[in-house]
Amino acid sequence: MKKILQFAFILSSASFSLIAQTPCEDNLAAGFPCEGYDLQARITPAQMDASLANDSWGWTDPESGIEYALIGLNNGTAFFNLEDPTNPLYLGKLPTHTINSTWRDIKVYSNHAFIVSEASGHGMQVFDLTRLRDVSTEQTFTEDAHYDGFGKAHNIVINTDSGYAYGVGTQTFSGGPHFINIQDPLNPVGEGGYADNAYSHDAQVVTYTGPDSDYTGREILIGSNENEIAIVDITDKSNPVEISTIGYSNIGYVHQGWFTENQRYFLLGDETDELLFGFATRTIIFDFNDLDNPELHFEFEGNNTSTDHNGYVVGDKYYLASYRAGMRVFDISDIGNESMTEIGYFDTFPPNDAVGTSALWNVYPFFRSGNIVLSGDSGFTLVRDPDFLGIEDETLTADLSVYPNPATTLVNLQFNKPLGSVSIYNILGQEVLQVSSQENKLQLNTSDLPSGVYFVQVGALTQRLIIK
Template sequence: MEFNMKMIFALMLVMNASVFAVEIQADNVILSNALDLTRSGARAKRGNDIWGWTDPATGKEYAIMGMDSKTSFVDITDPMNPIHLADVKTKTFSSTWRDIKVYKHYAYIVSEAFRHGMQVFDLTRLRFLDGKKVEILKEDLHYNKFGNAHNIFINEETGYAYAVGTSTCDGGLHIINIKDPLAPSFVNCVGRGVYELPGNRKHGDAYTHDVQCVVYRGADQDYQGREICVSSNEDTVNVVDVTDKSKPYQISVATYDGVRYTHQGWLTEDHNYYLLGDELDEQKYGTKTKTFIWDFRDLDNIKNFAIFEHKTNAIDHNMYVKGDYVYQANYTAGLRILDISDIESGNVVEAGYLDTLPKDDRASFDGVWSTYPYYDSGTVTISGTDGVLYITRPNL
């Protein structure tokens, strides 16, 4: 049975045949199942980031969820019956932060753990697992040109990975060529000012917390076809041209009213607008959750022109755009889905949600960490800080 009620109490089966209680509140989002990944496979206590992969040969869909001391791989092709197939243990130590992205059929895993580096795992190995037990597997390759990293982004169009918040590059972009997935090679840094270019443009703005890199196709003709990285740098949003990896340069940098900690954001699919979350403004100012809406039609002059104020006081964390919707993981407020079809007017409305802590909307770091909405089936996965993988289906 799938659930889509305003308030629900459910018992969900997990892979070791035990049960645990799930209490949710939802609107326009169906909960298909939930799987507690702390109860099977390698030992772990807490969950963090999530990504996904669809096998082009079989059509099977997989959730890849980060945990404090492992990365878990779950077959969610049948959302009602997820199968925890395998774990890859942390390379060194346990850490609150672990992040995964995918290029072709390889997962790239980084962590804040000391000397962790980057693990590379061949996802086609999952094809040969029957799910009768959780396999503990090793990575296929380890990249050690940095130690810890807060996050990683991969531009699948260009074949470059961008590790951020690392022990190198002043914490800025650590650029890696992954066109040969099992032979990653360091390319360059975007940290503090290294290059001076015409117009007094500088190389970078030091520590980057999160980033999205794209081949720009927005309205600004000066940069169409250029590879740009949009980074969240604690108190600013930065746009960097990385087309020439030997000489990346900063196009623009901007801040906004109410800044506390510029955390993460995502471009609309047309690259004309950018949605941003500030992780600490709710705690600092006691305000409702806010999503900051930016105009990116002139990359030399990016600006925050509107704010969407949510109904809750929860901390906003990670968000991803798919079509006319942005899928947000907002800690104690759960998954929040916003309709951004009229974003050019600054008009954003909530289209649905699934709250895993319906009795708690405090500005605290509990609840859901991240979400992955890019499966062709329409499934949306959510990672809980408690180590629970939530498998959902929006009804939009």
């Protein structure tokens, strides 16, 4: 029987876990339609003592490398330790600051979670995520700080470069962004806001490094403002300046968007256009080469009819939470030539892909391990591309590259300097193979190893190896 090699980049050999509890086979994983993504775990709202889930985010502990899922609920925020991604450990919940609400939103800065809700008087909760490190049993947590410069908020946006949070959809500044200095996370300070473009439903704020040199290094907000996109220079919090606005044909509800990593193109989701105009799932792509003169680049329609919600870009992939069609993943490497291609999906709502604002609300695709958090009214789902090699981490110098060949049992290692000693350990920590090389390339033959989980160690770097 042919052995298949699969790899996942990890931060240390302390994270021992299989990558796929229920593989996607014949386009199904435990009854969920899929392509290219395995099901690792699924948690219902009832298992989190709630009636529904909504938004989500993630945090990676910089000391241990352990990943945590932060799940918004109608009555609070749930925390999961993902050290064993096929068996997430539920650590407990931070209850809502006031009453329950369908809407809750979470972002992370400097090891703290910042949480808002549309519940009246909720304000912004601040929670120190390092408190999760030593938790092993379910707890009810308390907030570490609270900001009451606004009551309700639809969403919160954070620029982790500048240390500012932005409440949007509040009752302040006509619903426009409300500026909060969170550089000292436990002492948030309001610094005004921006009301000139009225209500902002969602936004992305970046320290600009894109192609328009007029704004290099400026703090730029891209607001999804119901009926238009607003581009605003908010570097000077006391004097925010509109750069430009742009619309498009057949506007339903300008909901949420995200830059490509080169900050050239902006991918926008309109939440009601499928319902109002009969589109298949539509993504509108803008060319922001000149922030003063943004242009519509092209419109892309997917292969189903579902309503789109939140979407994010990682590298050349666009991850879209598409409500009843679940997570859809697109290759956007050729977006400059007006091309997007769906390359995978995981549908958390099998009955249909109809229009409607229920099922999958959010996808968090930023974990370096490749774990992807999905959340929506039916709960929390964790999925993973089994062929994902991991996102390079500059703090680990990214020296180790592994190139698996599924047709063989040969492992090719490449280092940017002589490899020295290379060892393979089994799950018990026993060394089963050891070689040395003064070259920077080495090929290992693993045909004598039985199926199981192993770890390839080169210097201080460890690579998980799964042989099936």
